[in-house]
Amino acid sequence: MAAALAGGLCLPLVCWPGAAAAEPGAVRIARIQGDTRISPLVGERVTGVTGVVTGVRAFGSRGFWVQDPVGDGDPATSEGIFVYTGDAVPEVAVGDAVEVEGTVEEYYPGGVDGGGQSLTQLTDPGVTVVSSGHELPEPVELTGDTLPRRYAPTGDPENGGSVEGLPLREDEFALDRYESLEGMVVSVADAPVVGPSTEYGELWVTLRPGENPTPRGGTRYSSYAAHNPGRLKVESLIPFAERPFPEANVGDRLTGTTTGPLDYDSFGGYTLAARELGEVADGGLARERTRPQRPGELAVAAYNVENLNPEDPPEKFERLAGAVVENLASPDVLAVEEIQDDSGPADDGTVTAGETLRLFTEAVVAAGGPRYEWRGIDPVDGADGGQPGGNIRNVLLFNPERVSFVDRPGGDAERATEVVGRRGEATLSHSPGRVAPTDEAWNDSRKPLVGEFRFRGRTVLVVANHFASKGGDQPTHGRFQPPNRSSEEQRLAQARAVRDFVRETREADGVRRPANVVVLGDLNDFEFSATAEALTGEGLLENALDSLPARERYTYVFDGQSQVLDQTLVSPAIRRYELDVVHINAEFADQASDHDPQVLRFRP
Incomplete structure (x- = not known):
C-alpha cells in the first residue's frame, strides 16, 4: 500500500x-x-x-x-x-x-x-x-478464530481494579484485541445477529455463533464469567436520510462484508462504525405462543409493559393486549409491571392509574380476551422510582370467570400487609397489600404487591415484584475488571424482604397447611445472582426457571446477550408446574415492550 x-x-x-x-x-x-x-x-x-x-x-x-x-x-x-x-x-x-x-x-x-x-x-x-482519492488500508478481518476467547484481564488492584495502565495483551484478551485496533479499519463477514436493531441505528452480531447459543439464534449470558467475547456492536456512518438503518431480529444474518473504523462508546463498548454496511437476511424468527391452561390449571403470568400510560398511542395498548390474548392465552392472573399513573410522565402530583388500566383492559376485551378486573395500590407521589412523574407500580389483573380475588380492605402505600392464619391457611391481613413498604430496601423503588386469590377452593398468594434497576453498575466492557455491581446491594435487601414475607406464610400463628405462593416479576437480576440465591434460601421458594433447559433461560436482550431479568418462583406446596417464557419482544426490532413475559401453570 x-x-x-x-x-x-x-x-x-x-x-x-x-x-x-x-x-x-x-x-x-x-x-x-x-x-x-x-x-x-x-x-x-x-x-x-x-x-x-x-x-x-x-x-x-x-x-x-x-x-x-x-x-x-x-x-x-x-x-x-x-x-x-x-x-x-x-x-x-x-x-x-x-x-x-x-x-x-x-x-x-x-x-x-x-x-x-x-x-x-x-x-x-x-x-x-x-x-484525495487514495486507496484505503486493508481492513483487519475480525473472526472467531482470531479473537481471544478470554474476555478481559483482571484490573490492577492498586489502581482501583482498572485495566488502563496494563500493557495490552491483544493475543490473550478480547477487550485488549479490540483496544489494539481502536480507530483502525476492521471488517466482519456474514455475521449472525444476536441483538436486534434499535431506533438508534445499531445492532449486535457475533463472531462466534457457537458460543452459548440460544435455540432462537441468540447468545446467552449464563454466568458472570460468560462474557461471550464474540459479540460486537455495529452502527452505520451513513445518515439515516441517505439510507435507513436496516431492521434486524435475533437470528437474522448481516450478510456480505461490513467495514469501517473500530469505535468505542458507552452504550455497548467497541463498535464497528460501518462505512460499508452489509445486507440483513431474514432468519424467519417467529413470536411464540403458549398453550391455553387446562380447566384445572391456574395460569399466572408476569409482563413488564414498559411505562404504559394513557399518552401512549392506541397501537401500543392494542399490541400489548393482543399479546395477552394470543401469545399468553389469556392467563387467569396477570402481574403487570411499569403501569404509570393517569398523567404519564407529567410530574403533576397524579398517582391514580385507573385510566391506564381501563384502556389496557378494554383493549384486551377488544382483542377477544376476558374482561379482567384489577387490584393495585397507588404509590406516594415520587416515591417509587422509575421515570420521573410516572409513578410506576405493580398491578394484579385477574379473570373473574376463572379465579376469585379475596378483598381485605385497609392496604395503602405505606401499610404493610401481614400473614394471618385462617382455617389453617395463610391469608392476608390486607388484600391487595404491600410487602414491607417502609423498609429502606424499597427506597425510591417499586414496592411488591401481594394479592389473595381463590381457585377451585384453594388459596393462592401472588406477589408481584419490580426490583431496583441496575443503574450505577460498571459496564462489562469497561475499564474496571471485574466490574462493580453496586446496584445489587439494594436488590439483595429486597430479595431478603420478600423471602421474610414468604417465611411468614409458613410460620405465622394459625398456619397449619403449606401455602401456595407465587413470587414473580421483573427482578432486574440474573438467575445465578445473589438476589436469586437470597430468594431461594432456606428452601422457602424454588426458581421455576430451573425447570427449563439452560439454553432457554432468558427474558431480555442487552448488548447482544440473551439474559434473565424476569423470574418466577414458587413455594414447595406447588409441586408440579410448567413455566413458559414466551419470546415475543426482546429478540425483535419491533417491540411492544423490551421484556418477554412468562406464564406459570399449575394445579393448586
Whole structure:
C-alpha cells in the first residue's frame, strides 16, 4: 500500500514529509496510541500526524478517522485515531491524505464516572488535505478464530481494579484485541445477529455463533464469567436520510462484508462504525405462543409493559393486549409491571392509574380476551422510582370467570400487609397489600404487591415484584475488571424482604397447611445472582426457571446477550408446574415492550 521514503511517507499518488520522523516534531499515530489504553502523550499538542481518512461521521460526535497505512509493526499499538471536530462538520472525505495537528485527549463516552473505557482522540484539530482519492488500508478481518476467547484481564488492584495502565495483551484478551485496533479499519463477514436493531441505528452480531447459543439464534449470558467475547456492536456512518438503518431480529444474518473504523462508546463498548454496511437476511424468527391452561390449571403470568400510560398511542395498548390474548392465552392472573399513573410522565402530583388500566383492559376485551378486573395500590407521589412523574407500580389483573380475588380492605402505600392464619391457611391481613413498604430496601423503588386469590377452593398468594434497576453498575466492557455491581446491594435487601414475607406464610400463628405462593416479576437480576440465591434460601421458594433447559433461560436482550431479568418462583406446596417464557419482544426490532413475559401453570 505504501512505503517509507527518504524525507517522508509515500502513499499511492502522493508523498509528504512528517510520518517517518524526517521532520522535527512529527508524530506517528502508533506513538500517540501507545501500548496501553492511555496515550503516553495525553494532554500534549502534536503536529505532523499523517494518514488516510478511513471514515467520516457528520452527525452525533462529529469527526473523522485517520489511519497510518504503514504502521510501526507492533500489534499492540493501533495505527488509527479519531479526530474530533466538535460542532463543525468534517471537511474531509474518505480517501483523503491528511496532515493533522491536535491535542491528545482521552475521552470517556458517558462520563468518567460511568466506568467505561476511554477513546484516544485528537481535539481542536488543524487539518490539511494533501491530496484525495487514495486507496484505503486493508481492513483487519475480525473472526472467531482470531479473537481471544478470554474476555478481559483482571484490573490492577492498586489502581482501583482498572485495566488502563496494563500493557495490552491483544493475543490473550478480547477487550485488549479490540483496544489494539481502536480507530483502525476492521471488517466482519456474514455475521449472525444476536441483538436486534434499535431506533438508534445499531445492532449486535457475533463472531462466534457457537458460543452459548440460544435455540432462537441468540447468545446467552449464563454466568458472570460468560462474557461471550464474540459479540460486537455495529452502527452505520451513513445518515439515516441517505439510507435507513436496516431492521434486524435475533437470528437474522448481516450478510456480505461490513467495514469501517473500530469505535468505542458507552452504550455497548467497541463498535464497528460501518462505512460499508452489509445486507440483513431474514432468519424467519417467529413470536411464540403458549398453550391455553387446562380447566384445572391456574395460569399466572408476569409482563413488564414498559411505562404504559394513557399518552401512549392506541397501537401500543392494542399490541400489548393482543399479546395477552394470543401469545399468553389469556392467563387467569396477570402481574403487570411499569403501569404509570393517569398523567404519564407529567410530574403533576397524579398517582391514580385507573385510566391506564381501563384502556389496557378494554383493549384486551377488544382483542377477544376476558374482561379482567384489577387490584393495585397507588404509590406516594415520587416515591417509587422509575421515570420521573410516572409513578410506576405493580398491578394484579385477574379473570373473574376463572379465579376469585379475596378483598381485605385497609392496604395503602405505606401499610404493610401481614400473614394471618385462617382455617389453617395463610391469608392476608390486607388484600391487595404491600410487602414491607417502609423498609429502606424499597427506597425510591417499586414496592411488591401481594394479592389473595381463590381457585377451585384453594388459596393462592401472588406477589408481584419490580426490583431496583441496575443503574450505577460498571459496564462489562469497561475499564474496571471485574466490574462493580453496586446496584445489587439494594436488590439483595429486597430479595431478603420478600423471602421474610414468604417465611411468614409458613410460620405465622394459625398456619397449619403449606401455602401456595407465587413470587414473580421483573427482578432486574440474573438467575445465578445473589438476589436469586437470597430468594431461594432456606428452601422457602424454588426458581421455576430451573425447570427449563439452560439454553432457554432468558427474558431480555442487552448488548447482544440473551439474559434473565424476569423470574418466577414458587413455594414447595406447588409441586408440579410448567413455566413458559414466551419470546415475543426482546429478540425483535419491533417491540411492544423490551421484556418477554412468562406464564406459570399449575394445579393448586
